[in-house]
Amino acid sequence: MFDPVIIEMIGKGFLESLYMTLVSSSLAYLLGLPLGIILVVTDKGGLKPCPWLNSVLGVIINLLRSMPFLILCITVIPVTRFITGTSLGPTATIVPLVIGAAPFIARMVESSLKEVDKGVIEAAQSMGASPFEVIWKVLLPEARPSLILGAAISVTTILGYSAMTGFVGGGGLGDIAIRYGYYRYQTDIMLVTVALLVIIVQVLQEVGLRLARLADKRK
Template sequence: MSPELLRLILDSTLETLYMVGVATLIGTLLGLPLGIFLATSGQGELFAAPKLNGVLGVVVNATRSTPFIILVVAIIPFTRLIAGTSIGTTAAIVPLTIAATPFIARIVEAAIREVDYGLVEASLAMGATPLQIVRKVLIPEALPGLVLGITLAVVSLLSNSAMVGAVGGGGLGDLGIRYGYQRFMPEVMLVVVIVLIVLVQGFQTLGEYVARRVNRRLRLVCPLKSGPP
């Protein structure tokens, strides 16, 4: 393989990491509070606002049910408004983030709902404010689930990022299509697939490691300490 091609593969990998990294970061910043709100705003819950909860639920579902490639082109005007341009790697971050946010929100919602309601009740009995309960109880207790959920989001974003070639977003997927497929260079396709597999594997392993680190429960179930219990 020529040095130019290797250079291209490296650049594409960095583009992919850039898009996925920024989209995950912004998606988490938006999706985390949205997910927490979805999990706590039902009738009789901490931030009870059943109507707003219903509306947000519909919006989240609508975004999630739009195929990503359609979303990318459908929101081009919005992308131009935010990124100043509708083509290129930076512009591609906008649709990626818009797809990631509701995904992360639903994952966060599920993780927060997993926390035993008894803990919320105990905190209320201690005189905790709803915000204190979120900060001191819900997030710490749901943390392992949140980390694994965000890992899942990263993997799904990697797969979405392969489609942003449609708006000149670049990245590994775009490289695979343009060189591997359109120019009949199967070796490029092979490398692209291998790099993607390595990335997914790497993120998954990292996510699981962090989840285990933050999860005292799991850590203690498989004891790290030697000697008799």
Template sequence: MAYDMLLSLLGKALWQTLHMVLVSGIIGSLIGLPIGIFLATSGKGELFEAPQVNRIVGLIVNAARSTPFIILVVAIIPFTRMIAGTSIGTSAAIVPLTIATIPFFARLVEGSIREVDKGLIEAARAMGATPVQIVVKVLLAEARPGLILGLTLTVVSLIGYSAMVGAVGGGGLGDLGIRYGYQRFMPEVMLAVVIVLILLVQAVQSAGDRLARHFDKRTRKN
């Protein structure tokens, strides 16, 4: 394959991957964040005590997380057609990517919030803060480094998922690797796709780690 053609294909596929990851990451994290907050604050004796609802939501999140992504993509094809008008292409791939993001990020948010010192919550309660104020000014503020790392992990996972949807015509780098690298026996295309994916993951991980360190009070004190 000519060098110019390879660059053109890589550029288009990279843009499709970035589009899928960005849109699904934003929508999925915006939905997953409040779910994660609820899971972390709705247990017995917690801010928004609702243990029965907490268990139900937890079961739904666990069920969604335990479903292999490639099976999820195929299983929700009717829903994807209803939302995107088609079951193939970049726009269609955003639907399963978003659904996979929501429970994944929700559990990461829950874990980050549960790591916040309970003494800070009690102190805020003693000062008369409302549950919403405690969530915004204490929990989210203190858990910010963990939330950033969680979002970074989510984006990295989405990059991997976006490559998987190439197997079902989702477009992006995965689709390029399968159509040209595998089906047309062009190992140079497959190698180029792998290198671009590695560089993309490294860039996202490095940026996320740097941002988390910036907001980590312990790091700044040292």
């Protein structure tokens, strides 16, 4: 049953899943973090209130977030082909993953930054800090523990999305689970892949929690 070929395939799937998750997460943060900051800064009562920009961004983010992820995957296939030259395999999957996760991350970042005490921001402004300095030296460092926790949630969510892309030939553990477990009724293989996914989520979440606790100086 679990001959070397299968084991090798599962091992490869495991690495592919990690690869998709980590690369997509990094790229999604590259987009989502600035977006989250802009949402907070342009909000009414923010550092540089700008209602129209805030609403436009809000609507776009909500639209992307309300789109079922599989539909999004298929919709962006032309974009995926344009960027990666293919719509199949782990690297191609990164494109829809980033597009799907960035708005989610923007909202996570937004809620973390909004937890920062307004009084501390005001104190920094009273010392002559510019909005950029407030973002860089107050908002982000003060929200660090919450941002780390948010990252753990985002990364595990992206792992879940990446497994879903198995349906459209995305590669990774999800792909194996669907092809062997769902189409061929090889329940044992499916169980192994699901167990591996569970382990990855547990590990990522635990690491996130510990890092956040370590980073938090409020205790």
